Amino acid sequence: MKTPMDEHDKLITVGKIVNSQGIKGEVRVWPLTDFSERFKDNSxxxxxxxxxxxxxxxxxxxxHKNFLVVKFREIIDMNSAKSVKEGLxxxxxxxxxxxxxxxxxxxxILGMEVVTSEGFPLGRVKDVIQTGSNDVYVIAGQEKEYLIPAxxxxxxxxxxENRLITVEPIExxxxx
Incomplete structure (x- = not known):
């Protein structure tokens, strides 16, 4: 039986505040999105x-380097910025x-069941590693982990719909 999703389940994390930046309330954000324009002015x-x-x-x-430096209207000084460190x-x-x-x-992709084209269950996707050339799915099987290039x-x-990935692994x- 499905339970209703609470508000947090309907949200997607797009960044993590990793530190304050300067004295004016700016923060360093580690982007967890490919669409950094999500942090444009007035968003x-x-x-x-x-x-x-x-x-x-x-x-x-x-x-700035691998980060975004973001000034939020509601964060007015360095102390306010430090108080939101580690926030998502x-x-x-x-x-x-x-x-x-x-x-x-x-x-x-996370949590999807993975089976081979012959129907052999491998496990569930527990992580996705972004390598630059292609993603790699980390599959948590019952006895071991598998690394499957995407x-x-x-x-x-x-x-x-069925939260199922079918793979045809090479030898x-x-x-x-």
Missing amino acids: TVLLDINGELRPLTVEHSWK LKVSRDSLRELPRDTFYIFE IREIVKNIDR GLLDL
Whole structure:
């Protein structure tokens, strides 16, 4: 029996505040999204600290190394910025961009059951490693973990509705 999703389950994490930046209330955000324009001026996100949500409005932001530096209107000084360190920045699922066909958000892949094309169950996706060239699915099996490259030659089907991934591993892949 399905239980209704609570508000937190309907939210997607798009960034993590990793530190304060300067004395004006700016924060360093580690982006957990491919769409960093989500942090454009006047956009809003929800700050999740210890399960409590509060809306924040982006005053301005810019890219700095691998981070984004973001100034939120509601965070007015360095002390306020330090108090939100480790906070997660979230958005609602309905604000997500529509992806091209056969493209998935990582949160959609996590937890999916993985079977071979012959029906042999491998386990569930516990992590997705982004390598730059292709993602690698970390599958938690009953006896071991499998690393499955997310390439068309191996991943034959991803069924969102049934939360099932069908793979056709090349020889030796499951022995690693």
